[in-house]
Amino acid sequence: xxxxxxxxxxxxxxxxxxxxxxxxxxxxxxxxxxxxxxxxxxxxxxxxxxxxxxxxxxxxxxxxxxxxxxxxxxxxxxxxxxxxxxxxxxxxxxxxxxxxxxxxxxxxxxxxxxxxxxxxxxxxxxxxxxxxxxxxxxxxxxxxxxxxxxxxxxxxxxxxxxxxxxxxxxxxxxxxxxxxxxxxxxxxxxxxxxxxxxxxxxxxxxxxxxxxxxxxxxxxxxxxxxxxxxxxxxxxxxxxxxxxxxxxxxxxxxxxxxxxxxxxxxxxxxxxxxxxxxxxxxxxxxxxxxxxxxxxxxxxxxxxxxxxxxxxxxxxxxxxxxxxxxxxxxxxxxxxxxxxxxxxxxxxxxxxxxxxxxxxxxxxxxxxxxxxxxxxxxxxxxxx
Amino acid sequence: xxxxxxxxxxxxxxxxxxxxxxxxxxxxxxxxxxxxxxxxxxxxxxxxxxxxxxxxxxxxxxxxxxxxxxxxxxxxxxxxxxxxxxxxxxxxxxxxxxxxxxxxxxxxxxxxxxxxxxxxxxxxxxxxxxxxxxxxxxxxxxxxxxx
Numbered sequence: 272x273x274x275x276x277x278x279x280x281x282x283x284x285x286x287x288x289x290x291x292x293x294x295x296x297x298x299x300x301x302x303x304x305x306x307x308x309x310x311x312x313x314x315x316x317x318x319x320x321x322x323x324x325x326x327x328x329x330x331x332x333x334x335x336x337x338x339x340x341x342x343x344x345x346x347x348x349x350x351x352x353x354x355x356x357x358x359x360x361x362x363x364x365x366x367x368x369x370x371x372x373x374x375x376x377x378x379x380x381x382x383x384x385x386x387x388x389x390x391x392x393x394x395x396x397x398x399x400x401x402x403x404x405x406x407x408x409x410x411x412x413x414x415x416x417x418x419x420x421x422x423x424x425x426x427x428x429x430x431x432x433x434x435x436x437x438x439x440x441x442x443x444x445x446x447x448x449x450x451x452x453x454x455x456x457x458x459x460x461x462x463x464x465x466x467x468x469x470x471x472x473x474x475x476x477x478x479x480x481x482x483x484x485x486x487x488x489x490x491x492x493x494x495x496x497x498x499x500x501x502x503x504x505x506x507x508x509x510x511x512x513x514x515x516x517x518x519x520x521x522x523x524x525x526x527x528x529x530x531x532x533x534x535x536x537x538x539x540x541x542x543x544x545x546x547x548x549x550x551x552x553x554x555x556x557x558x559x560x561x562x563x564x565x566x567x568x569x570x571x572x573x574x575x576x577x578x579x580x581x582x583x584x585x586x587x588x589x590x591x592x593x594x595x596x597x598x599x600x601x602x603x604x605x606x607x608x609x610x611x612x613x614x615x616x617x618x619x620x621x622x623x624x625x626x627x628x629x630x631x632x633x634x635x636x637x638x639x640x641x642x643x644x645x646x647x648x649x650x651x652x653x654x655x
Numbered sequence: 656x657x658x659x660x661x662x663x664x665x666x667x668x669x670x671x672x673x674x675x676x677x678x679x680x681x682x683x684x685x686x687x688x689x690x691x692x693x694x695x696x697x698x699x700x701x702x703x704x705x706x707x708x709x710x711x712x713x714x715x716x717x718x719x720x721x722x723x724x725x726x727x728x729x730x731x732x733x734x735x736x737x738x739x740x741x742x743x744x745x746x747x748x749x750x751x752x753x754x755x756x757x758x759x760x761x762x763x764x765x766x767x768x769x770x771x772x773x774x775x776x777x778x779x780x781x782x783x784x785x786x787x788x789x790x791x792x793x794x795x796x797x798x799x800x801x802x
Contacts, residue, residue: 340743387749388767489737492764503790591795595656598802 272469275328275353276462277314279307279346280338280366281384281432283455286314288321288328289462296321299456307345314349326357332465334457335363336483337392337409338384343482354477362468362475364461365483367394367409370430372460373453374398379406379424381446385433386411392485393417395427401467411485414440421445430454504585506592509546509559511538516556517548524575526637537561546573547592549585560589562597562605569597571607590623598649605649608634608642620645656798658785659778665691668785669698672773675800678723678752680793681767683759686775691783692757695775696727699755711757716747724752730761739765769793 274289282303288296296317302309318325333350336343347363354361370382376398384392391414395407407420418440421427429441430449438448487495509517514534521528529537537544546561560574571593576586597605608631609616617627625645634642660668676682676699684692693710700708703721711717711729718726726747733739739762747754748767759766772788789795 340745387745388769390749486740489764496764588789591789591799595798595802 272329272466273323273327274330274332274462274466274469275314275325276332276334276364276458276465277310277346277350278334278366278369278457278461279310279342279349280334280336280457281342281455282339283432284310284313284342284346285456285458286310286317287456287458287462288317288323289459289466291466294459294462297456297459299458302342307339307342310345310349325353328353328357329359330465330469331359331361332458332461333361333363333480334366334369334461335480336366337386337411337485338366340484343484347480347482351477351480360469360474361477361480362465362473363480363483364464365394365409366457367392368396368403369457369460369464371396371398371403372464373457374428374430374449376428378447379427381417381421381427381429383417383429383431383433383437385431385436389414391417391437395420409483409485411487418442504549504551504557504588506547506549506589509538509548509561511535513548513556513559514538517546517559520556520559520575520577521573523578527635529573545596547589547596549589549592558585558589560593562593564600564602567601567603569593569600569602569605571605587619587623590619594623594647594649603649605647607645609645610635611641611643617643617645620647623647656787656789656802658787660783660785662781662783665694665783666698666701669695670702671801672787672797673699673702675797676723676753679750680771681748681750681754681756681769682771682773683756683766684773684775685757685760687777690775690777692775693729695773695785696755696757700725700727715742724750726750726752726754727757728754728759729757731758733758733761736762736764771797 272291277286278284282301283299284302284307285297285299287294298313298317300309300313331350331354333346335347350361367382371380374380380396380398382394386392390411392409392411394409396403397406426445426447428447428449430453432455434448434454514531517534518531538546543563543565544561545564547559548556549558550556557580558576560571562569562571574586574589609620625647627643628646629644631642631644633639658668684695686692697708700719700721703723705719705721708719708727711727712731716726716728728747744765769791771794772790774786774788776784778784787794787798789798
């Protein structure tokens with residue numbers, strides 16, 4: 272039986288002809304520049320070199336994906352057309368399964384394709400003799416989620432034509448990478464898999480064959496976006512309604528707190544004071560900060576992030592916001608005091624360009640801790 | 656961060672913004688009809704040596720090659736977000752080069768993370784307010800670089 276297999280799922284297209292247990296022809300070509308345009312000429316060239324006609328093929332096989340959207344459509348269309356015109360059977364093979372089928376090992380086999388944006392198409396298989404058992408179905412996933420799934424295996428084999436790009440993400444002592452001769456040319460494996468399945472009695476309906484793009488449904492996307500919305504934040508001026516929430520955050524962060532009355536006075540009476548809150552989409556206050564503006568100088572007198580939201584960069588967003596506020600207000604210098612022991616905060620301020628300019632002994636009333644004085648000189652104005 | 660820009664200063668502002676862009680960036684240009692979304696993209700294209708950028712409303716996507724390879728998309732005429740599934744949208748939303756998207760809100764659930772969002776508001780006939788939203792790390796980097 273003669274099988275012609277075609278794979279256009281990735282940048283490197285391949286086609287192969289299998290005669291029973293002999294691979295009589297195979298052809299790999301990088302087509303990243305012309306989206307699988309040469310797939311048909313590749314097949315023609317191979318057939319003609321073998322002195323075969325398309326009508327000599329008994330079974331067509333095509334890699335159905337996942338992979339490049341355009342590539343999959345081209346490959347599927349070519350294979351279906353050949354099968355239909357010549358009235359021959361066609362079988363579709365998962366691209367990831369074909370990739371994994373190249374590997375002989377008892378370890379879990381992880382074929383991956385780069386889906387960009389930190390995402391991969393991946394599956395996990397285990398070889399038992401001539402068949403692959405599926406440990407994880409092909410899926411589009413975040414690289415991080417794949418790595419999390421893989422922590423359950425001590426060692427595993429990673430294969431695919433993008434592993435050189437993605438290798439750095441994998442733990443060195445766990446992942447074993449296949450080499451170039453196994454990383455593409457999936458048509459060869461697809462031909463073997465298709466022949467085995469055909470001999471085992473498997474058939475597919477030509478008209479129901481479609482590429483497996485593995486795109487997420489719109490419902491799934493909407494759900495995920497909604498989850499993200501919750502974590503989206505905005506910074507605005509503090510109002511009297513925020514005082515209860517701000518007071519709570521303050522209590523978590525400082526041993527010396529302002530009373531609600533003094534916060535109210537700051538907002539209502541102190542013309543020099545400017546307070547900001549950072550809230551999430553649910554309207555929950557996550558952090559706040561404040562500065563006093565005297566002529567062209569501003570002093571950051573307060574900044575705190577709710578305990579359970581710390582370490583997510585919200586404090587830095589507020590600092591950035593206050594700096595741009597100061598720039599817009601033509602302020603020339605921002606000053607602040609920070610506890611000498613608060614290395615983390617000092618480091619963050621330095622990142623924003625603040626410099627240590629002095630020390631105030633016994634500044635903080637609780638335990639008489641020293642304060643480091645820091646300054647940021649601004650060029651002044653919007654147009655710098 | 657807001658920038659109030661006169662029509663005569665638009666190319667200068669486009670240049671100031673564009674010089675911080677790099678391959679892989681996806682920029683959503685938001686604003687009403689007539690706000691100047693396409694005009695803004697045209698100005699950036701000119702900087703990269705590409706003239707003749709037109710609104711892709713009918714084609715949905717146009718691709719260009721200049722100092723950068725870039726895509727310009729406009730989803731105004733989509734009636735349903737899922738219509739985008741007839742396109743190779745992964746290539747445009749996770750580009751090798753740079754992508755500009757108009758009416759991205761029509762396909763919101765398909766948009767990638769890490770977008771740079773620019774809002775354009777009409778102030779008067781000759782003036783627009785450009786707002787770069789601090790909504791992603793890339794946007795923050797650009798805001799910082801521009802200030």
